[in-house]
Amino acid sequence: MHPPAGSDPRPRAPGDWDVDAFRAAGHELIDWAARYFEGIEGRPVLARVRPGEIRRSLPATPPEQPEAWKELLADLEQRIEPGVTHWNHPGFMAYFGITGSAPGILGELASAVFNTNGMLWRTNPASTELEQVVLGWLLEMCDLPRDWFGQIVDLGSTSAVLALAAAREACPLLEAREDGLSLHGTPRLRLYTSVEAHSSVEKAAILLGLGRAGVRKIEVDDRFRMRPEALATAIEEDREEGWTPFAVCATIGTTSTTSVDPVDALAAICRREKLWLHVDAAYAGNAAVAPEFRHHFRGCSEADSYYFNPHKWLFVPIDCSVFFTRHPDTLRRAFQLIPDYLKTSETDAINFMDYGFQLGRRFRSIKLWWVIRAFGVDGIRERIRHACTLAQAFAARVDAEPRLERMAPAEFSVVCFRAVWPDLGPDETDAANEELLERINRSGEVFLSPTRVRGAFTLRLAIGNLRTDQRHVDRVWELLQAGIDG
Ligand SMILES: Cc1ncc(COP(=O)(O)O)c(C=O)c1O
Numbered sequence: 001m002h003p004p005a006g007s008d009p010r011p012r013a014p015g016d017w018d019v020d021a022f023r024a025a026g027h028e029l030i031d032w033a034a035r036y037f038e039g040i041e042g043r044p045v046l047a048r049v050r051p052g053e054i055r056r057s058l059p060a061t062p063p064e065q066p067e068a069w070k071e072l073l074a075d076l077e078q079r080i081e082p083g084v085t086h087w088n089h090p091g092f093m094a095y096f097g098i099t100g101s102a103p104g105i106l107g108e109l110a111s112a113v114f115n116t117n118g119m120l121w122r123t124n125p126a127s128t129e130l131e132q133v134v135l136g137w138l139l140e141m142c143d144l145p146r147d148w149f150g151q152i153v154d155l156g157s158t159s160a161v162l163a164l165a166a167a168r169e170a171c172p173l174l175e176a177r178e179d180g181l182s183l184h185g186t187p188r189l190r191l192y193t194s195v196e197a198h199s200s201v202e203k204a205a206i207l208l209g210l211g212r213a214g215v216r217k218i219e220v221d222d223r224f225r226m227r228p229e230a231l232a233t234a235i236e237e238d239r240e241e242g243w244t245p246f247a248v249c250a251t252i253g254t255t256s257t258t259s260v261d262p263v264d265a266l267a268a269i270c271r272r273e274k275l276w277l278h279v280d281a282a283y284a285g286n287a288a289v290a291p292e293f294r295h296h297f298r299g300c301s302e303a304d305s306y307y308f309n310p311h312k313w314l315f316v317p318i319d320c321s322v323f324f325t326r327h328p329d330t331l332r333r334a335f336q337l338i339p340d341y342l343k344t345s346e347t348d349a350i351n352f353m354d355y356g357f358q359l360g361r362r363f364r365s366i367k368l369w370w371v372i373r374a375f376g377v378d379g380i381r382e383r384i385r386h387a388c389t390l391a392q393a394f395a396a397r398v399d400a401e402p403r404l405e406r407m408a409p410a411e412f413s414v415v416c417f418r419a420v421w422p423d424l425g426p427d428e429t430d431a432a433n434e435e436l437l438e439r440i441n442r443s444g445e446v447f448l449s450p451t452r453v454r455g456a457f458t459l460r461l462a463i464g465n466l467r468t469d470q471r472h473v474d475r476v477w478e479l480l481q482a483g484i485d486g
Helices: 019-038 069-083 102-114 125-141 156-170 199-207 228-240 263-273 284-289 291-297 328-335 365-400 426-442 470-485
Strands: 149-153 188-194 215-218 243-251 276-280 305-308 321-325 404-406 414-419 447-453 456-462
Touching: 019 069, 102 365, 125 149, 125 321, 125 365, 149 156, 156 188, 156 199, 156 243, 156 276, 156 305, 156 321, 156 328, 188 199, 188 228, 199 215, 215 228, 228 243, 228 263, 243 263, 263 276, 284 291, 284 305, 284 365, 291 365, 321 328, 365 404, 365 414, 365 470, 414 426, 414 470, 426 447, 426 456, 426 470
Parallel strands: 188 215, 188 243, 243 276, 276 305
Antiparallel strands: 149 321, 305 321, 404 414, 414 456, 447 456
16 A cells, blocks of 8 residues: 555655755755766866775775765776776777767666566566567668567677577477577587677677687688678588588678678578578668668678677767567577466566566666667667767778778777888787887777787777767877877
8 A cells, every 4th residue: 555645754765865955865866967078178088097996995905984975986987986987978089989978877776766677578568568669660770671579678798699509499400498408419509600790699609509619710811791692501511521511600890800701691691501691780781771881781681690789889888789670489489488487477578578588677678778769760860870980080090191090990889900110020010019009098089909810910989879979089090190299
């Protein structure tokens, strides 16, 4: 029974605080967040701490007695902030830039307020249904097949496991779910992906019992795209040697260079060979919102599973990966296991726990819903275009500068490049570029990350943060020039 309104002199909010204390603390936290954003450019983007420094600055044992909110907030500012690498800094151009946008941050807060576990439809009908609606919006926004089944998971690594588990389940010669993979006579499964694919594909294979030997990496062409004819040959060779090919993982937007596998050609091979086609579009999948990038996605509508990460380039705070498949029944067959304590009477509702290995489910759709609504699809498109325009202009500058060399095509918002010195050999050039990158990053104004392209040490400028603008990219250019000049 609900107590009559006003009967409790100190209504409770979470954490055993009364509602007024919660409200006041919440306002202070938002004020802190606003201050953080206002001053973010004054902070070094890459944390300037030594390993162990933050840990040593904190008490090793928890407080026995309650501490005041003011102390909690003060410690966040004084002890934690100095040890944070600021991914929300406009100078953050490392890895894949991400953004905690205002509506996304508030969406995280709203989801924490409800604090639900949407494992079953009935444990939060709104979470299940909002997720279905927003994923339908994403399919529409990216011009992907509207009838795909989708769900939000934490990370791309989880999406890879779901995809390959479903692919394994679809393999007709195997009862991996019931028998495992160690039964005598179990086929040796083989998965194909390019040498440029993300490590999460191989990790998923390790987790699913295929082992690293179960992953065959296919060579790429001069634009770092999987070569379809090399794939076809590998499948043929493997069949002759007794392997059971079962899946191909293509990538749109590889991690090092953002290269794009020819999904249409790979789809034709998968159709012919009856293999599951999974597409990892973790980063670049977000660009499909803008029609001028859709040519990169040709063939994706034929995928058996597909995912991308709105937490990478759709301004949704980490974590938020969206996984789609055209075969929800296969996915459910791989994972559905309903103990007595989770049985429900709704037969016409989706229980997301049936479609993955995780039971619990955060209410992640709110942040995605709010970001799409607050920016509008057109607003999102414009921001993706802006990032690509900045990157393309930087690539053109690199191309025009004889002391720099571009290492890969810039398909989206990432540019791979390095400096060249006429009298240095390959090893010395690598070392000098490594030092150049360190020097740029020591400025504290920007942060770039490295990769290797055809074995050569390469600098990588990745634009994905909403706050990154021309002047930040200009600053990279100035630091680069100064660094080359020594
Ligand atoms: C192409 C690609 N796939 C998968 C991942 C893994 O994503 P997550 O960190 O969400 O697991 C990444 C991360 O950068 C990626 O670039």
